[in-house]
Amino acid sequence: MRRAYYAEVAGRYWKRPATEAEVDAGLRDDPADGLVPPTGQFVVGRLDGVPLSCGGIRVLDPVTAELTRVYVDPRARGTGGGAALLAALEDEARALGAERVRLDTRSDLVEARALYARNGYAEIPAYNSGPYAEHWFEKHLA
Template sequence: MAYMTWSFLPEHVHTPEATALRRDYYDDVASRYWKRPATEAEVDDGLANDGVELLTPPTGQFLVGRYEGKAAACGGVLLLDAERAELTRVFLRHAFRGTGGAGTLLGRLEDAARDLGARRMVLNTRLDLVEARALYTRHGYGEIPAYCEGPYMDIWYGKDLQAPQA
């Protein structure tokens, strides 16, 4: 049996693979929210002016995860201030779930936040995104008071970023 591997590297949000992953992410979360498939126009609208240009140093970072070379996951961190980074656009394509990529992606995003100088990670999500919520709590994120507001935010999480183990 061959050993399957994940790799995660920073990538500009507008490369073809990063764009496809971002479209899949938005389609997934919008379709779940609306309880029907999102249209191409709705995905286009959701991605327009969504602030992803900030997901590059020095204000953030965007990672693409590949499983055996296939683009399968993405996520970003955005510096909110000198101490905090926000976790955003964390997504694994459904076909790659259960392969160990989600936890590894989360760890790499935490490393990216530390590299940008953050000492704490925060995020917001929706109550219906139960898989994401389970991932965050499994990796040490606890519920915190709201640090921002918006129509698609139901719950907020935070975690202090410790120095990585040597």
Template sequence: MTWAVASAPVGGAEAEGILLAYYADIVGRYYRRVATRDEVRAAMAAEPSAGLTPPEGRFLLGRYDGEVAGCVGVRLLEPGMGELARVYVRPELRGTGGGAALLGAAEAAARELGATVLRLDTRADLVEARALYAAHGYQEIPAYHDGPYADHFFEKALR
């Protein structure tokens, strides 16, 4: 079984399904309980994914053995500066290489967009994400925005 990552429309049915799973996971972890449908929809509305579309962004689906199992988005913040968003691997498939596959594809997409540096933010409770970023060369940096759900900020120079 292997991972394959490819661009997909962020407004498509497959994207909506994996984004619902992503938000259910992060909202539930934030509240330390299973998130309600209304909480998930509210989070999706508060942080829309529309900026992950061409020409200034990309949304990528990760498939494991042909089934949608993860996602990642990338967008330009300014010329040369990209940002990762919506990095997600279904919990039952973590540890199978999906995070690395998604990061590699997102970094390639960011380069295609003209980014030479890629940034991201994450929360303190998303320990797997922080470990993934550190293992792939992302360095912790000072905050580059003041969003309410960001505790840690990372950056990587793209080669």
């Protein structure tokens, strides 16, 4: 799932398909080390038993968790899988003690931005200076 995620976001950024070597390099440069308890979690969503979505949550501070590597395969878009994935990631954030969830994303990832807005995330001022961050969102957890 992480390969599919990286291939899509890199391909969109470069406006061409990412090569296997580029995907390999991207995964090496962006390890998922922190996406395991007690600092985070990684979730894989399935549709009819087939893995078609994923996302990570990591602790930023005692009350804030961050969504990262959120991906819904094009075959699963429009099925409600994205909302279910966000709900599962928010549950994981609560289990890690978070009261709010933040994320950053790029302008070209329009489906992601729409998904976040539909699910209660509001745009906020920048909270980080990531090289690809162009939009920042936050949601307070109940």
